[in-house]
Every structure is written in C-alpha cells, then in structure tokens.
Amino acid sequence: MRFSRLLAGGIAFLACHAALAQTPSYTGVGRAPTKEEIQSMDISAGPDGKGLPAGQGTAKEGAPIFAAKCAVCHGANAEGAKIGPRLTGGQAEIDSLKTMQPVRTVGGYWPYATSVWDYINRAMPRGNAGTLTPNEVYALTAFILSKSNIVKEDDVMDAKTLPKVQMPNRNGFVPPRYQDVVDEHKRGCKQGVCP
C-alpha cells in the first residue's frame, strides 16, 4: 500500500518532469498566436518557392500595372530613373562585375527570381507597400524578368514556375550553394584566408 503510493507518486513526478521538459519554462509570458495572426505577418518567400501564395501573372498583364504604379520611379521599361534604380540587365552587367564599376541590377545580378517577388511584395510600391495583390506581384515580377529577356511575355509566373526561373548571374556567387556556408564565423576573410 505504502509502496504503491510511493510508486504512484514517483510515476507522477516523472510524468510531471517529462511534461515540464516539453512545455515553456516561463509560464504566462507570451502566448500561442492564432493562425490568422501568423498568416497576416508571414510574408517571406524562399528561393525554392516556400511561402509563395496562390496566384499567377504574365509580363503582358504586368505591363499596365508597371506603367501605373512603378514607371514613375523606375522608368517605362524598368531602365531606371531619378528615384528608382534600373532593374534590367544581362551579360554586359555580369561582365561589369569584373571591373571597378560593377553594376548590380535585378536582371544582371540577382541570383533568384523569388527574391524579386518577395521584395516587390514586401516593399513596393514605395510608400504603398502591401497594397498589391498576389496576382499583381506575379505579373510585375514577370514584367521585370521579361525586360531582361529572362522570361517570355506570355510565360505564366506562379508558385511552381517562378522558383524554376534561371537567373543569368545565378552562378556568380561563392560558395555556389548556400549549404556550403558551413562556418559562418570564418566568412570574413581573415588571417590570409577567405574561406
């Protein structure tokens, strides 16, 4: 009787201890967010398409949106203007990277097409970020990529096709695979070595 009570207590203690290990240590501080709260803040899109929402768009559809909302800063053909930088580029810009005046543009430098979607979606248009629909962002991304001849005017950009777009300077980064960034503390070129 006494033994079994002890045993029961011991089991209860162990169970309690196991539960403690899996629950937060600081009770009552912070709470679980609702699904809606996470969805409203979770805007990031990764290079393999993680986080890209449903929707689609083509360069053709993007042209009038660009003219209405982007051209004022970036120029009619995304060639750049006083406020907004140039977005187009190709081999000439990639070649410029070996000179003392490297030019970095979306078309001629950025390694991932998903970054274009992600940045337009989070930051553009300047002063009105967050007002574009997913379809509009896909269409604008397609428009910008088409101006650098990376996609065709009728190519449909969506969560499946966009991550597959091969950017011209994709192989211009060291190490080529981010997985090979193994020791981040040694990335800063020191002691005569650039790891």
Added chain:
Amino acid sequence: MNPRESNRRNFLKNGAALAGLAMGTAASALPAAAESAPDIDELHKYGERSHLVKSVRIGSINNPERRLKDEPVAFGLKSPLQDQAGMITPSSLHFIVSHGYEPPDIDPQEHRFLIHGMVDRPLIFTVDELKRLPSVSRFHFIECHGNSSPGGPGGPERKSVAATPQDTHGFTSCSLWTGVPLSLLLKEAGVQKGATWITAEGSDASKHSKSIPIGKALDDALVAYGMNGEPIRPEQGFPLRLVTPGWQGINNVKWLHRIQVVDEPYMAMMETSRYPSVKLDGKSRWFEFELGPKSVITRPSGGQRLPAQGYYEISGLAWSGGGAIRRVEISADGGKTWKDAQLHDPIAKKAHTRFTAPWNWNGEEAVLQSRCTDDQGTVQPTVAEVAKLWGADVDYLRKTSAIVGDFNAIQPWKVNRDGSVQNAIF
C-alpha cells in the same frame, strides 16, 4: 521647428523669465512669462548637452546627389568618433544607415513580436512580456560592413587627405544593449530538427528581412529593448532590435517584429543584391557575417592641428567581431616600430575598446597608426594585406567605385611639421 530647436527656444524663453525674476520685476514679468513659457521645472526633466558642444553626425539624408548608384535615396549618418570619450557612443550620435526610409513611429503597446516556422510552439510577445523574461546587458558595437571602405558612396570623403575619423570610420558605434537572449526565446518555442537558419524581419516600410544561421541565433544574439540605459531610440529600432554581436550591421534588424525558423536562407533583397562582396573575378562572396579586428586613432587624427610640440595622449578605439580586443600596438614612425597601448576597462567581447598611449611630438613629421589583435589571435591587416585577400593590388582599392566590404586595414594619420594632421590611407 524640430523638437531640438523647440527645446532651445523654450530654454531661452525660460532663461529670460528667470532673469526677469532675478531683477525684481516679478510683478510685471510673471504674467507674460506664464503666458509664453512652460513650467520652468519642465526644463530639467530631460537633459540636454551644453549648447556650446556642437559635435553632430554628418552624412546625407534624402540627398539625391549622394545616393547610392543603385539606390533611390541613401540615408547614412556617420558618428563623430573624434569627439567621443570612453567606449560608449551616445545614443543620439549612434551612426545610422537606413536604405531610404524614415524610422517608423511604433507604439510599443501595439507592437508584437512573433516567433514561428519550424518550432513546436509558435509564440507571440508584447514588449512588456519580453521585459518579464530573464535579461542580459552587454556592450556591443554595431558596424556597417561598408565602414571605412575606400570605394562606394562615401569613398571620396573617406580617401580625402582632409578626412576625419568620422569620415573614415564613422559607421561604427558601441552601446550597452539590454534584452532577452534569442536562444532563450527559441528554446521556449522549441526549435525543430532540421532547422538551420532564421529570417529576422523588421516592421519598417520595406519590411527588411535578413537570413541568419541558427548557430548565431542560439549563440549570442539578443532581442534588445534597451540601449545605454533607455529604450532603444526610434532610429535604432524602437521598440525592439535584433543584436547580432560582431556581425555586419545589416544583420542587426531594427523594429524587429518577426523571426521565422527555417531550413535555408530566404535570399532576401539585401543579402543577395546589395551586401555580397563583388571580387575582381566577377564572383560575389555572399553570407559574409563576422567583422574582422579594426582600430583607429581618434586623437590626434585627421582634421586636427597640434598647437605646439610636447606631450599628447594618443587615444583611439579598437574592436573585433571575433571577440575581445587583446592587444593594441601604436606606431609613430609609419610602422617601423610598435609599442603596446594601454587598454581601458571595460574590455568586452565584440565591443569598442578604448586605448591610449603617451606620445611626445618633437615637431617633425610623424605617421601615427594603431594595430589591434583580438582574443582569437587575429591581427588587423595592412592595406597591402587586405588587397591580397581581395586578389587585387593596392591600386584597385584606391580606385574602385565598389564598396570594399569589411575593409579593416590599419589607418595611418600623418602629422605635418605645421602640426596639421591628415589622412594617409593611400
């Protein structure tokens, strides 16, 4: 009228009212003073420095002439290192690099901080809740990776013979940061197997996003709410800033409102298009993080003039992303001979460290420079050694228009016979 001018005017007004009282004209002066001036006690509730102290940040705000080539409006303000005492940067003089956006006006009561993604328990916190958790206070510098770069938008002023330490090295600052270790918050949330990176996001107009390896997040990163004994200032991230000690400034996400635990870098705009270092072979090194050891003599320094021969204390700052500063050496003869400088407490990891050394100027030409070593044994390089790392020659560093990231070469100051001091980097 900006708030600073407003305060000064009130000060003058109240000063006049006080003068009136002192002259015994209270009866006539009081009603007028009461009408136009606030309560005299208000003046002392929030302190201001002497109106005779003029040291300010310099840089370009909304100045199209000085915008980055590929950026709409550059917003960069350098800290006046030559005027600072000790190792703390006053919060009001902490350097600012924004990317064309004004700081958001955030109500801390409304602000929320979300941790989600590859975690067992997504969590959302108010700022007050974060303040209930175990906190730490640590000295850390924050430095822009482009600080002291000979190329880039600030290149010409950095290379000018008339450059001051503010011109050459003003994109670094050091503060006492108070907050909750990110590792504690991530343990609360329960990081899942396979998680290798986090993305940290600010709530500014461009929702700045930065990918950071999980190792750093679980090591010494802080979710900070305090800076030098007060809430973080709006231009530095109020109410929350991610502090990633020793890593390039871009990782220290201001106005932090979300951390997502993920299994790959998310290739956000800044980390893929602006911050990789373009080397002469056309290849870009991306995801460079840790800043190497760097030091600069702040007195005597460029732009100053020694009034006469005799004793001067050489004083400066040294710091490293690799750890604490272990040693600083000083040369007054252009690098022929070196002597150890004295390091002043506090000597903290990944923080500015103040050093000093005695020096007698004999009236002859001299070249002053400092060279630091961190507790990993890494020594601050010469310009020639930095050039070698870039696979280039010194001429490339002198002429390139590209930002030379993490440029931590030894900084020489030349003292001329007339006592003037000038930049002698090249």
